[in-house]
Amino acid sequence: MSDYQNASAAQWQQWDEQHIWHPYSSALQRPDIFPVVSAQGVRLQLADGRTLVDGMSSWWSAIHGYNHPVLNKAATDQLANMSHVMFGGLTHQPAASLGKRLVDITPAPLRRVFISDSGSVAVEVAIKMALQYWISKGKKAKSRLLALRSGYHGDTFATMAVCDPVTGMHHLFSEVLPQHLFAPSPNVAFNETATDADMAPIKTLLEQHHDELAAVIVEPIVQGAGGMRFYSPHYLRLLRGLCDEFGVLLIHDEIATGFGRTGELFACDHAGISPDIMCVGKALTGGYLSLAATLCTEEIAVGICEGEAGVFMHGPTFMGNPLACSVANASIDLLLSDDWRRNIARLQRGLQAGLASARELPGVKEVRCLGGIGVIEMEHPVSMASIQKRFVDAGIWIRPFGKLIYTMPPYIISDEDLAYLCRQMVAVVEQESAR
């Protein structure tokens, strides 16, 4: 091994500090960044010997926890066989099986699968599918998108342009981002029925702009990184109807919500509807490898390919990566072999019971839970610099943003660990509100 690989802990941590970008970080002011040396089940082991109960599932992805023997075996078996081959002109069982599996577990109209390497790329692909579909149909003017405020769809340029225009990066990149349309964030609670008044703003936009609209893009039921907001399946059902009425495609970004997190396998299942195009990612490989997929209906696929180009114009180098597909197949097997619905209901009860007392604390605006997601919304943004360290000192891994302190733990978390996670979250919130 080279000196690089043999580096002492102090040495590599210094290299990290000197050279490595972390998500949304400054090169000038180093935030607290905690070195991890291993992870097992729901526990992260820090370099200083402390262990943390993980409340983040590594951003919605590690649903089965860390170092899972079944997923490890899928990876090592595939590694011994072939870790990667190009997907142009070649194919293999891991990708074919994954495609078939995804078609079988998503709503019936979704029949064609494009496998890519990250969530943002899956959304880029979805947008390109919608645009290419209308180009093929001779309706080039249908080139804009309609998104929701408080939405989040990724960090690449096409996806940034459909993120929330205020909390997203529109201002910074206003010169280069395409200008899309935005409807208000749905203001209909999960258990409520949407009224005509609730649908009026988005209906008006569709009425006025359908000639230039290729698609509506939404995160179904849960708006994640844009605000951790939950909304009604009925809104989603009515939106499906409006898209049909005005001849606009519907894209569901299920990258955060897919694979059981909200209590249904996919969030659109709460509404009993299907989008024309759906994106999945994050939990797809149980948090092991970067992989995502974009599914579309036969109508979209055929429409695209009947056009001038004759093919769908996309093909990433690592498309259909066999290693990632094998782990994804094992992860989905693992999820479906369990009584996942009952388990997510258990998480929801545990989160509701464990976080309820935060409601009484000063500075707390709202506590809400859905499936395996628990959110404490504060009145004011928290100070990351101080609160991050306090979560670690409390023995849990929680990474808030803005006013939102939230958790979506691995599905395998025990009742005891879940109670501990919630108790410590509430304790840190109590310290925060006492500041």
Ligand SMILES: *Cc1c(COP(=O)(O)O)cnc(C)c1O
């Ligand atoms: C995380 C996320 C993305 C982007 O996925 P990456 O893998 O980070 O590129 C897109 N949409 C939603 C809803 C997400 O939560």
